[in-house]
Amino acid sequence: MSEKKPTIVRFSHVSMQFPGVLANDDVSLEVQKGEVFALVGENGAGKSTLMNLLYGLQKPTLGDIYIKEKKTAARHDPLRAMALGVGMVHQHFKLVPSFTVAQNIALGMEPKRRGVWYDQRRVRGEVLALSERFGLPVNPDDPVGELSVGLQQRVEILKALHRGADVLILDEPTAVLTPQETEELFDVLRTIVRDQGMTVILITHKLGEVMALSDRVGVMRRGKLLGIVQTADTSERELAAMMVGRDVIFDELRQGEPGTTEVLAVRGLCALDDRGLPAVRGVDITLHAGEIVGVCGVEGNGQTELTECIMGMRPQTGGSVTLNGKDVTNLTPGDIRAMGVSWIPDDRLRTGLSAKATVTENLLVGRQREPAFSALGIHYRKGNARRYGERLAEAFDIRSGGLEVPAGSLSGGNMQKAILAREFSFDSPVLVISQPTRGVDIGAIEFIHEKILEKRNAGCAILLVSADLDELFRLSDRLVTLYEGRITGRFPTDDITRQEIGYYMTGGRQKGADEA
Amino acid sequence: MKTGFMQSIRALIALKPRQKLTVQYLLSLLIAVLLAFLVGAGIMLLCGYDPIACYAAMFKGALGKPRAFGNTLAKTVTLCLTGLAMSLAAKAGIFNVGGEGQLYLGGLAAAVVGARLNGSPVWIVTAGALLAAIAAGGAYAWLPGVLKVKLKVNEVVTTILLNSAAIYFCSFMANGPLKTAERGIASGTDAITQTAWFTPLIRLSNLTTGVFYAAAITLLVWYVMTRSTVGFEMKMTGTNERFARYGGIRADRLALWGMVFSGAICGVVGFLEVFGLHHRFLTTISSEFYFDGMLVAMIMRYQPFGVILMSFFFAILNIGGSAMELSAGISSEVMLIVQSVIIFFMAAEGGISDIVRRNAAARRVRRNARRAQKEARV
Numbered sequence: 001m002s003e004k005k006p007t008i009v010r011f012s013h014v015s016m017q018f019p020g021v022l023a024n025d026d027v028s029l030e031v032q033k034g035e036v037f038a039l040v041g042e043n044g045a046g047k048s049t050l051m052n053l054l055y056g057l058q059k060p061t062l063g064d065i066y067i068k069e070k071k072t073a074a075r076h077d078p079l080r081a082m083a084l085g086v087g088m089v090h091q092h093f094k095l096v097p098s099f100t101v102a103q104n105i106a107l108g109m110e111p112k113r114r115g116v117w118y119d120q121r122r123v124r125g126e127v128l129a130l131s132e133r134f135g136l137p138v139n140p141d142d143p144v145g146e147l148s149v150g151l152q153q154r155v156e157i158l159k160a161l162h163r164g165a166d167v168l169i170l171d172e173p174t175a176v177l178t179p180q181e182t183e184e185l186f187d188v189l190r191t192i193v194r195d196q197g198m199t200v201i202l203i204t205h206k207l208g209e210v211m212a213l214s215d216r217v218g219v220m221r222r223g224k225l226l227g228i229v230q231t232a233d234t235s236e237r238e239l240a241a242m243m244v245g246r247d248v249i250f251d252e253l254r255q256g257e258p259g260t261t262e263v264l265a266v267r268g269l270c271a272l273d274d275r276g277l278p279a280v281r282g283v284d285i286t287l288h289a290g291e292i293v294g295v296c297g298v299e300g301n302g303q304t305e306l307t308e309c310i311m312g313m314r315p316q317t318g319g320s321v322t323l324n325g326k327d328v329t330n331l332t333p334g335d336i337r338a339m340g341v342s343w344i345p346d347d348r349l350r351t352g353l354s355a356k357a358t359v360t361e362n363l364l365v366g367r368q369r370e371p372a373f374s375a376l377g378i379h380y381r382k383g384n385a386r387r388y389g390e391r392l393a394e395a396f397d398i399r400s401g402g403l404e405v406p407a408g409s410l411s412g413g414n415m416q417k418a419i420l421a422r423e424f425s426f427d428s429p430v431l432v433i434s435q436p437t438r439g440v441d442i443g444a445i446e447f448i449h450e451k452i453l454e455k456r457n458a459g460c461a462i463l464l465v466s467a468d469l470d471e472l473f474r475l476s477d478r479l480v481t482l483y484e485g486r487i488t489g490r491f492p493t494d495d496i497t498r499q500e501i502g503y504y505m506t507g508g509r510q511k512g513a514d515e516a
Numbered sequence: 517m518k519t520g521f522m523q524s525i526r527a528l529i530a531l532k533p534r535q536k537l538t539v540q541y542l543l544s545l546l547i548a549v550l551l552a553f554l555v556g557a558g559i560m561l562l563c564g565y566d567p568i569a570c571y572a573a574m575f576k577g578a579l580g581k582p583r584a585f586g587n588t589l590a591k592t593v594t595l596c597l598t599g600l601a602m603s604l605a606a607k608a609g610i611f612n613v614g615g616e617g618q619l620y621l622g623g624l625a626a627a628v629v630g631a632r633l634n635g636s637p638v639w640i641v642t643a644g645a646l647l648a649a650i651a652a653g654g655a656y657a658w659l660p661g662v663l664k665v666k667l668k669v670n671e672v673v674t675t676i677l678l679n680s681a682a683i684y685f686c687s688f689m690a691n692g693p694l695k696t697a698e699r700g701i702a703s704g705t706d707a708i709t710q711t712a713w714f715t716p717l718i719r720l721s722n723l724t725t726g727v728f729y730a731a732a733i734t735l736l737v738w739y740v741m742t743r744s745t746v747g748f749e750m751k752m753t754g755t756n757e758r759f760a761r762y763g764g765i766r767a768d769r770l771a772l773w774g775m776v777f778s779g780a781i782c783g784v785v786g787f788l789e790v791f792g793l794h795h796r797f798l799t800t801i802s803s804e805f806y807f808d809g810m811l812v813a814m815i816m817r818y819q820p821f822g823v824i825l826m827s828f829f830f831a832i833l834n835i836g837g838s839a840m841e842l843s844a845g846i847s848s849e850v851m852l853i854v855q856s857v858i859i860f861f862m863a864a865e866g867g868i869s870d871i872v873r874r875n876a877a878a879r880r881v882r883r884n885a886r887r888a889q890k891e892a893r894v
Contacts, residue, residue: 062882313761332764332766333761333762333764334764334765338764345762350758350759351758353759354752354755354756356755356756357752361751361752364748365760365765366764368749369745377745378744378746379743380743380744380747380748
């Protein structure tokens with residue numbers, strides 16, 4: 001594995017400056033042909049930026065990028081990168097749901113019959129040939145919207161291959177996959193690297209995946225490339241320490257038995273999604289003081305709608321929510337907050353923050369009418385707000401270019417810490433937490449988990465929704481699985497394995513799971 | 517300056533509202549102004565005019581004499597109030613394109629109530645007319661506001677449509693049921709009593725004591741938008757409505773009130789025109805004043821202080837433009853082209869500031885890299 005292979009992608013002293021942040025700082029890096037190169041680092045370390053530069057989505061402030069010894073930076077344009085054989089599979093797929101697999105793969109470079117007509121038969125043929133050659137079975141006629149997430153990702157990969165990519169960039173590819181789908185993806189990647197001589201660049205912060213798949217690892221921290229190591233010569237622990245700059249230890253932190261006082265009771269809750277289709281179909285969940293109930297499920301099975309209903313952001317079409325014996329069904333978010341429920345929503349930029357408002361303002365929302373920040377309910381006391389923001393930012397280690405910068409300029413991890421700081425500051429007895437560590441680096445994950453467990457040990461009732469099974473298993477006292485808007489299983493965390501959970505997440509049904 | 521309705525709508529779509537008014541921004545704005553004047557000069561040269569003489573005539577015409585200066589200030593007041601009305605609503609995340617109609621209705625209400633109260637003490641006439649204008653403008657903005665908040669009807673569409681309804685309604689009233697019996701008035705209502713007219717502050721100019729009303733409103737709007745708790749909540753709503761709701765802010769209520777106050781300010785503009793200038797309602801009370809104000813607001817990214825400054829600049833262009841036409845003999849078409857070009861460059865400022873910022877960033881990185889190299893050698 002260590003014999004010298006030809007270089008296929010080369011970064012030469014690349015720097016990228018964003019307003020207030022140096023996202024890449026003098027990065028020089030070579031990727032060799034036919035290897036799986038993993039790029040790891042905390043969120044905000046500059047991995048995604050570096051790959052966006054390679055793919056031509058942005059132009060580096062300084063430095064040059066070469067693909068097969070041809071310079072790209074002169075023309076920062078994805079078409080140029082594609083022409084040179086670089087394909088990218090984004091974390092959020094860029095597919096048209098109503099188009100078929102074949103149409104999606106052809107989109108943008110449709111073969112023409114007599115220069116005018118879209119040549120459907122030829123596309124089908126090409127897709128089938130490609131899918132056979134790379135061992136990625138798909139049905140070219142299925143509408144993409146009806147495929148599972150794993151299959152959609154496969155379509156994205158095929159799309160890149162169809163454009164003649166021999167360097168494939170995968171940005172957090174497993175974030176949306178079930179354990180089984182992840183295994184499948186890795187098999188596919190191993191095969192195309194081994195048999196087809198493809199080069200794969202993998203952006204991730206799941207170190208287990210790095211160890212399982214990659215040949216070499218580059219570790220980034222705060223925009224700098226700290227070093228490149230052979231995967232065989234390192235360990236998960238060593239990588240984690242490199243990424244964060246110190247030792248990271250994930251301990252068993254749950255202390256004491258969960259309480260038995262019922263705090264929040266969800267009964268028979270039903271709700272529609274944004275398209276008006278049933279998304280939650282009769283969910284029962286009971287939350288006790290001092291316990292964490294984890295909701296497992298492949299994304300899009302009603303988790304978002306469930307939490308939105310509890311918080312009053314989405315009208316319920318049936319069922320009830322009771323908080324400390326009081327009916328809170330369909331109250332406004334403000335009322336529900338006032339009764340002692342805080343919420344960390346799954347979509348930071350859409351719901352959790354105002355990207356254009358300053359960090360201070362974001363930290364203050366919900367308290368702006370308190371006398372400390374509002375004289376006579378009229379005058380906004382800016383100075384107090386600033387001091388309050390500074391205090392929270394310090395307590396939660398929010399790193400930013402000052403608290404008066406727009407919240408949107410923070411890295412994902414710091415945005416998440418800001419939301420956490422605000423929501424935890426209310427000392428609410430009930431917390432609804434969705435995807436607390438999505439897109440967040442290892443150092444911050446450790447910190448966020450500690451904070452959540454602190455709350456649990458202090459007697460909060462916590463509903464935790466996550467797509468990350470490791471997280472759910474680490475934090476939860478009990479687990480429930482959600483599939484197509486229904487609860488398919490309920491388990492004490494210690495009585496079940498990940499593989500078993502996967503079965504219930506994909507439609508398996510436990511006897512009597514529907515009743516609380 | 518006929519910046520025009522469609523142009524304003526296009527500008528509304530093209531301009532992204534941004535939040536900060538920084539030194540860097542003002543700098544790039546200055547560059548934009550200089551570029552604009554240069555290109556304007558080019559056009560004048562092409563058309564065979566002497567740009568230096570023309571610009572001199574423009575500034576002299578706008579600022580040269582007390583009377584001219586008074587007119588410029590009066591124009592500033594109108595632009596500033598309409599601009600702030602737009603900004604206030606936009607800050608709460610709702611677009612009031614219907615200010616023109618609200619202005620007409622406010623003017624009509626002020627004139628009618630003022631004329632009815634003729635004979636009462638002056639302060640009653642003034643107060644009655646002012647309240648009527650506020651009520652008319654506010655109510656006419658409330659309608660699209662409620663439609664937006666309750667039924668999610670796009671407020672840009674409804675306010676545009678309501679403009680025509682209001683303007684033609686006022687025109688009908690001033691030509692029909694409310695037409696004055698006085699001779700020599702083409703289409704207007706009865707005059708208000710002369711004792712209630714605002715007194716000119718500068719002789720023969722349009723600048724009257726009405727400017728104090730404008731100053732009070734400006735101060736109030738500036739305070740609400742930048743220093744108050746409500747302004748804070750408006751900012752949250754305007755920048756991310758969903759986030760505001762999530763944080764417990766009644767975003768729909770704020771948007772509705774933003775709209776109503778915006779309409780009320782427009783109504784007051786109508787009141788000021790009536791009491792300061794025409795002393796009755798005339799169908800020519802406004803020539804798209806609100807759309808000019810909207811443009812000012814959007815160019816200055818809804819920042820109250822910026823709106824005040826830019827209103828003054830626009831007023832110079834406007835008043836000076838007519839003077840340029842008279843004294844430098846430039847044809848009004850060329851004058852309008854030059855004005856449009858200047859405004860165009862103001863709006864295109866965003867691109868210029870991006871270039872400025874990017875260059876500054878690149879310089880900083882290069883400097884740091886050099887310093888690091890030097891340190892490494894030492």
